[in-house]
Amino acid sequence: MLILVLVLGVLVLFVTEPVPVDVTALGLLVTLLLVGPVSTALADAGLVAGSVELVSVEEGLSGFANAATLTVLAMFVLSEGVRRTGVVQRLGALISRLTGGDESRQLGATIGLVGPVSGLINNTAAVAVLLPMVTDLADRGGTSPSKLLLPLSYASMVGGTLTLIGTSTNILASDLYARLAPEAIAREFRMFEFLPLGAVLLVIGSVYLLTVGRWLTPARIEPRADLTEEFEMAEYLTEAVVRADSPLVGRRVESVLEDTTFDVDLVQLIRDRRVFLEPLGQKEIQAGDVFAVRTDRATLVDLLDVEGLDLVPEATVAEEDLEAAPGPKNLVEVVVAPGSSLVGESLATARFRQRYDATVLALRRGGELIRQRMDDVPLRVGDTLLVQASADSLERLDANRNFIVAQEVERHDYRESRTPVAVGIVGLVVALAALGVMPIVVSALAGALAMVLTGCLRPPEVYEAVQWDVIFLLAGVIPLGIAMESSGAAGLLADAVVAAGDVLPPLLLLGVFYVVTALLTNVVSNNASVVLMIPVAIEAAETLGANPLAFAMAVTFAASTAFMTPVGYQTNLFVYGPGGYKFTDYVRVGGPLQAIFAVVTTIGVDYFFGLGM
16 A cells, blocks of 8 residues: 555656656665664554565665666767767758758658657657757748647657667666566567567657648747747837946946846846857946847836936847857757756856856747746756857757757867767667667676777766756656566566456557556656556456467557657657647647557557457
């Protein structure tokens, strides 16, 4: 009973997310470890009848040394090694030249590229790399980015089901099945065991996204030529000139910004026809300086009066004006990435301007635009910031794992000469595991080491490559699966499902597991839903006398394809802000696709894996 209470509590925390999910997972781990000693102490004191141990210390900490955790860690490193060579970016540039301004070709090329790539490198990494390319593709072709970004996310999820290494969900499910299935049939999933059904789903998903899905996907963001128009900044940007009698003359910019109570940002400085961007802090303000200012009209009136400024007559500040500084690009959209250290922080507490030498002009959260009092808004994963900075600062932001820059930024550090080496390493990792020469965890770790030894990655970049929130999430939830199995909770839940499905044939019960897992994954982490559902699915299959592999596969495919909410899968959050989507857009576009996949996956699992023992 205690384990079921813990499961319910964890689900509530995952859904409401008062703290990041990896913190919840670590809290769960600590709770599981404390149950034994605390209950023993209470029993010794005569306060409870007896002690309870859900997991031993070794079992509780096993998530950190688990093969699935280490394999996922290694795959992050391998994906980063490929990214650093720029091969995916060059593929994107080729696609841009071939598709031109035709939306159908752009959509087809986006799906056709991200699907297969997501099967070879982690699908989350694939979207992070391709998102800037797709945004620029839409920009150059006069297409709404909203029409391409949601299909990008969906196709990456389906592409991740092609191989064992396409998503962390598959790797975790493989480990769980090897430990929990009946001893006679327990084994890890093979590298290409997912491929036949995954390929069917990719074809069906692609056809849907190119037809019905294309019609259902809204153009939330109009095709643009100007980012300031996209963020509706006309009422919030202007230019002001410093008068000779202004109290600001002689003061440094940083002291003015620190002392002011106004909601205002000094975006750029124009002095003697030269344009200066951040860092502006040390510049001493002079009479005649022209500042591009971000503020609202009411504040502007007070600002002009108090600070001795005059409006520049008939001044309008558009993207062209904000791009006047030297460099290829000064204005971009920046997405807060999963695992970012800024999640929960505000721009003020994170000291964003000082730390990154960049100015945030606006914040978009889904379809909501925030252009006032942004400094105190706690940041969330998927928030999109309209950022102005120098070319050097933007390149540093692009290289920072806290962010995904949603437009292509000129990079000088791609190791193009290492492209064949990086691709060859990934191919060798896949081949060695597929041929059974060595376990996937061994080949993946060896491949990660090879990325460093061959110069595809520098040693510090290895640690930056890993999404540590995913690693800690896995380490925290893996013991939950052990506790569910050892405590008998998985068997109780399986008996309840089977009893409720007495009137259903095994095929429909298999479909029930798909639907329940898919719905669960749309509100909690995909990895958490696998940990919760795989033990129950295996127990249910044994009770029915059916094939546990089929039930485990139904759960695995369902957990890898969460289309109906922006929080169901990391890639959905990646595109939430840049696409300007509303929460309901995911239901409208993803709901029918989820229903189609429920039917196709259920039938496909029966066909390819068989329900009978």
